[in-house]
Amino acid sequence: MSEAARQRPQFRNINALSDLPSYRLPPAGWVSILHRVSGALLFLSLPFLVWLFDKSVTSEIAYGQFTAAFSAGLWVFPGWLIKLVSLVLIWAYLHHLCAGVRHLYMDAAHAVSKEFGKSSAIATLAVSLLLTLVFGAKLFGAW
Template sequence: MTDATQATKKNRPVYTNIHITDLPAYRLPAAGWVSILHRISGLLMFLLLPFVIWMFDTSLTSEISYETFTAAFVSGIGFLPGWFIKLVALGLIWGYLHHFIAGVRHLWMDATHSVSKQQGKSSAVVTLVLAIVLTLALGAKLFGLY
């Protein structure tokens, strides 16, 4: 090998898999965060599906069960306090909103073939901000701030 090819070989970056211990130092782009949070929100909604079904069933069965449903957010259920039930509901609200908005983002990118780096970044930032703002607005309503 010549000296020029050795110098080129030494300057090339080495790409390796990222270990879990490397995550605090690794800077993930906004599109990466949206992708990971899309998976987390889908898992959250799947795991809390029994809670969602209970909420839906209890709210629609009768007037008495609806009163039980609304009282759960104030006095709690069993040993779980009301604020914890509200926090779980807020997690579901965020999970649904983020999953829905990120899904629309993916559908839009697929339909319009908008896959440039800049459009991916800007749509990821819009997704993150929109999901957080809507969650804060609905969370304020849930916790009785307005």
């Protein structure tokens, strides 16, 4: 064997300021990070989501207040901001759901390969963004 073939790779510490901006994360890495971000976002917004659910099912008057919050606003927040926050929460739920189904399938089918990881990550991103676009169009009154 030649000396070049036997040479081991050298590992070094990275500089976060100079190395990380140029690092290209694979799609599976993006899905993993966004899965964690969406889960944290859903957890932190749980009081708001419980309030939304409470207002939507308590009574007809409360439901009227619920729908008015999306059109006229609530306190100092305009209606478009409440819709935007709701759209972010819709994305968080849909992405977390799609990524969770992806992880469950990979665990159950033992489908752990680089090719499947990349293709399923791209599919997860595409499906969650497409569904968010559909629900966002409905939320903002496209139909």
